[in-house]
Amino acid sequence: MAYTLEQLRGFVAVAEELHFGRAAARLRMTQPPLSRQIQKLESGVGVHLLDRDNRRVSLTPAGEAFLVEARRMLAIAESAPELAQRVSSGYYGLVRLAFTSASTFGILGRLLNELESRLPEVHIELFEMVTREQVAALAAGDLDLGLARPPFDPELFESRLLHREALLLAVRDDHWLAGLDRPLVAADLIREPLIFHSQQKARYFYDLIVSMVPVDQGNVVHAVSQVMTMLSLVSAGRGVAFVPASATRIGVPHVAYLEILTPIEEPVELHLLWPRQSRNPALPRVLAALEHLMP
Amino acid sequence: MAYTLEQLRGFVAVAEELHFGRAAARLRMTQPPLSRQIQKLESGVGVHLLDRDNRRVSLTPAGEAFLVEARRMLAIAESAPELAQRVSSGYYGLVRLAFTSASTFGILGRLLNELESRLPEVHIELFEMVTREQVAALAAGDLDLGLARPPFDPELFESRLLHREALLLAVRDDHWLAGLDRPLVAADLIREPLIFHSQQKARYFYDLIVSMVPVDQGNVVHAVSQVMTMLSLVSAGRGVAFVPASATRIGVPHVAYLEILTPIEEPVELHLLWPRQSRNPALPRVLAALEHLMP
DNA sequence: ATCGACTGATACCTTTTCGGTATGGCCTAC
DNA sequence: GTAGGCCATACCGAAAAGGTATCAGTCGAT
Structure with missing residues (x-):
């Protein structure tokens, strides 16, 4: 590998301070390893990024250009874990939801409005499928949640009665x-x-x-x-x-x-249906948000 | 630091192969250190990115989201050195050019056309300044090249006669x-x-x-x-x-x-003027491109 | 001109980290 | 049940990182 994120942090600090000592202090380290980091970075990039003439540190034009890229990388490096954590907690996320065409006229609109207002960060992808197709897609992991009609295999699926009608x-x-x-x-x-x-x-x-x-x-x-x-x-x-x-x-x-x-x-039942082994962290949140729509 | 680019490369490889052994082979390493890389990455990010149940490797939703960010970082990490090298070689670059208002009517347009056709990757930033202001800005490093009239201090500046007229x-x-x-x-x-x-x-x-x-x-x-x-x-x-x-x-x-x-x-002279200590790698290329405009 | 203060580079040491080999645990397939 | 595949762990030697001490060049004050 040419260089490391650590080196990029060092470079950005030096570029901002234009002073190795202060940059090192900001990074909670001493100056010599920081000098070495910069040297390694420069050799990795293949270009001198800083002019340092024993009294004054300045960015070369290549350094200016590289600084922009370095900041972009570090910005992503910093934000990416938070993003992953939000997805993992179900705060962000994607739920692939299937519905039978009959439910279009009834509960589907209410359900989507409910989700949009309660979980605006969760994106819902919609698929129209008959129950049999939903069951297959849920089992294959191509779907997270179904709006379907019984019966279901309780080994593989969990379900909740969502709506019944005459x-x-x-x-x-x-x-x-x-x-x-x-x-x-x-x-x-x-x-x-x-x-x-x-x-x-x-x-x-x-x-x-x-x-x-x-x-x-x-x-x-x-x-x-x-x-x-x-x-x-x-x-x-x-x-x-x-x-x-x-x-x-x-x-x-x-x-x-x-x-x-x-x-x-009211014999006609519509159920929420999802695979027991689902790992989608947004699914529990979606189910919780739909809790009070259920009878 | 939370994680390294090396770990990101490992993660992307595993995410693409969904197999530690093959991913390790692609990275020219053995499988155990790759497993450790992923473990460290996950602990650094604070989230499980991969589900691995001893037979099958799959991305978690958080892993899917993080993979996108990881790819972005690696793409920048790969392209940034090339960018810096192009800037350093003067292929890309920015030249801040000042001109006196009188030169606007004569040679400036031709000069800019010449640069645009010969060095399309070099961006020219224009400033209108009288000679005295140009000299000060060039000495201060706020300018790379001037279109100005003599006399100049030959200690600090280099110049070439660009144009003379009646x-x-x-x-x-x-x-x-x-x-x-x-x-x-x-x-x-x-x-x-x-x-x-x-x-x-x-x-x-x-x-x-x-x-x-x-x-x-x-x-x-x-x-x-x-x-x-x-x-x-x-x-x-x-x-x-x-x-x-x-x-x-x-x-x-x-x-x-x-x-x-x-x-x-033709006693009225217009000179190209630049500081001797200029470190702008695009400047020599610009001067070379303007060579045959000179008398 | 000389000296002291300051700054980045270098030398050298210690600790950490990394990758490799060997091996363990678990699951699937036959 | 056994063989093979796969990821994790244990352990080892090499590489790398960070720290302290010091060097070398520059600037400013005396």
């Missing part, structure tokens, strides 16, 4: 069911064409609805995975669809949302 | 002298009101003209120091003035320039 039936506003003045029951749907969740791509909703409402799979006319798609099809009069309550926020025209009687009042 | 008489274009079809002689001016150079502020021109043209000091109506001022006064019909030939470039309206017979054909 299941509603979306119908066209001129549909006869929209005229009923009472919560629906399964029997009301016995002949209705159903826009249903794909068993593969939206397993959570599929399993949930099947367990909550005894529907006739023979009525299913479309199997899709996105809530938005369902609402478009409902609006087009293709059938009726089960959607989480937060879908009402989307505001698709000519769609009405009807209550359904379910064994559990 | 002395002309500036008159209003409706002045009767403008109608003459021959060079003027002193006798022509015997009754003309003179706008003359200040003996204090423009000593060079004062002495030069007094030695070249026997003028009657009784005819002096104004004593000023700037050529521009003289031309304004001539244009206003206040009198006639001796000016260097380059003044014709200024283009003041209603001023004509007439030849004068002088013992020396």
Whole structure:
């Protein structure tokens, strides 16, 4: 190596004091080793940085130029540990957060506002993924936190219930069911064409609805995975669809949302999900900041 | 000191290889001292930068952040000596150049163009100063090079004749002298009101003209120091003035320039002037670049 | 001109640090 | 379970750093 940070400190001190003795005192050392430091630095850099004619010390033009660089290096050298400590404490940081498209309409905005106001130094990187993708990315370390729906493997993941909401039936506003003045029951749907969740791509909703409402799979006319798609099809009069309550926020025209009687009042769950072995120091802070959003 | 550049190199190597053995090989050393370097670095920074669980090495978030800073420091550490060497060789550099206002109209532009095309890496800082101020600033080290008029102290300064030019008489274009079809002689001016150079502020021109043209000091109506001022006064019909030939470039309206017979054909000299003890490595290169501008 | 004070460089010694070799502990893979 | 891979530790010799004492050159006062 050509030179050391110690030598740079010595050089900057001498350049500022223009006096080896005073510079040495400032560095809490004696003058001879400082002289040697400067000599080694000069031989390392390959250029005379200081003119010293036994009475007066001055910077050469090369020394002036090098001084600027030396100060830059020392400034970084001083600030870098503090930066690392802040990152390590979770004060600064990056959290890669995934969400399902359905949560976009509901809690995601509130969650991000909360984080921005409570942890402005923590940067949130957003990814839209279905639950299955989130689980894989979290396990692979490509993600820090997910907004996903159960079930999860408790060996690998920790989770907290973040939000629960009712299941509603979306119908066209001129549909006869929209005229009923009472919560629906399964029997009301016995002949209705159903826009249903794909068993593969939206397993959570599929399993949930099947367990909550005894529907006739023979009525299913479309199997899709996105809530938005369902609402478009409902609006087009293709059938009726089960959607989480937060879908009402989307505001698709000519769609009405009807209550359904379910064994559990708000059966649709959204969880915060993160890998147990996460080493991201910002994650605990993020979780703490989101604590009071949870029910 | 908290840590050394050597440790940073070690850390960057390990961060890039994610393997102590390979990193050590890249650094041409063995693995144990590298492990110690990293340990010392971590204790100096106060934070764990690497997670190493006996099978797999990975960066902590703090390590990621610190790696960026480490790379910045090393990049500067590598480039700084080259920069200093370029400055030292005069390849890069700053030359503080002073000029008299009169030279602005003549050679200064050519000189700067020459330098810009030949030494684009040398920055020229410009100062307008009369000769006396230039001499003081050069001696004090506040200036590297002057464009000035003799005489100079050869003990302290070195100089090269850069340019010489004729002395002309500036008159209003409706002045009767403008109608003459021959060079003027002193006798022509015997009754003309003179706008003359200040003996204090423009000593060079004062002495030069007094030695070249026997003028009657009784005819002096104004004593000023700037050529521009003289031309304004001539244009206003206040009198006639001796000016260097380059003044014709200024283009003041209603001023004509007439030849004068002088013992020396082009008596007005402009010199490059620099202190003998100058340590600016760019100065010799600048002088060399200007070599062929000289007569 | 001489002397003393001051400043940076050098000589020399002691302590610290650094890199190398040998080895230990732990995990993974077969 | 054993072999191989990997990082950490222990220990040693060499290099380097810092300290004290001193030298050499310069400036200012007498």
